[in-house]
Each structure stands twice: as C-alpha cells, then as structure tokens.
Amino acid sequence: MAQPVGIGPATGGDHVHRSFRTAVVALRLCDPEVAPSALADDYGGLVGLLADLPPDTDIPDVDALGTIMTHAWGSTTIDALVRTNSVRQAARTANVHHSTMQAHLETIAAELGYDPLDDGIGRTRFGLASLVWRLRNSRVLDLPAPGHTAHGSPR
Secondary structure, three states, X not given: XXXXXXXXXXXXXXXXXXXXXXXXXHHHHOOOOOOOEEEHHHHOOHHHHHHHXXXXXXOHHHHHHHHXXXXXXXXXXXXXXXXXXXXXXXXXXXXXXXXXXXXXXXXXHHHHOOOOOOOOHHHHHHHHHHHHHHHHHOOOOOOOOOOEOXXXXXX
C-alpha cells in the first residue's frame, strides 16, 4: 500500500470532486513520521474551508507561526499545544517540563499578539493558523531526488 495516504469522505457521484479535494488536503496535513494516513473526516468542516482557501490568502497569524517554527522547539510545541487542553498536557505530549512549555507559550503569545490557549477566539485562530501553516509547508507531495530510493540511499 502507498503511504502517506489522505482519505476523503464517502460520497455520491455528484460530490466525488469534493471528496478528492479534501483527501488531498488531508494528505498534505499528514505527518508520515507519526501517522501514515489522514482522514478528511477527522478535520470536520475545517477540511472544506482549507480546500477552498486560495493559496495566496494573507493570514498574518500564519506568517507569525512561520517565525515561531524557526525555533528548534517550534513545530513540536505548536503541535502539542493544538492537540491538548492545557500547558501541562502539552508539556507531556512534547516531552518537556511544564515550565519550559510555559516559557515557549509566552514566546508564542508575544509573537502572535494574543493568547493561543484562550478559551475563546484565540484557540480557534491558533488552530486554524497551525493547519494553514502545515498545508503551506507540507512536503508529502514532493518527489525524491532522481537516483534515490525511498530511504534516501542511491540506487
């Protein structure tokens, strides 16, 4: 079986194009190192919004995340914060001390200009910006360099 895989929602013939588009988004959001497949249904209505989002849409939160991603801890920390409900849970997920996670969160909040763990709109903004950043920076559809096998060694 090919991997990674993006799977769109089951649909009738009239909506196959939509299922395909959302499957491609799910694939691009996939992290083959962690999970070799991704279901569009897992993202609910967000996957449709992401499929319809023009690639050049100006989203300042995404640009700010790009700056945060330059830190060695950026990707792991953002992923942990998006997937959990508290700083302590995020720290466990990222395998760091909770005070380290708190310091990273403060850096992120300063860069974004809002609290990404706010129970209100801040969490939504942060989660959406994270998904858009992942889409824009996905490498799952990149082809390997000519003359190399899937494991990176020359043929």
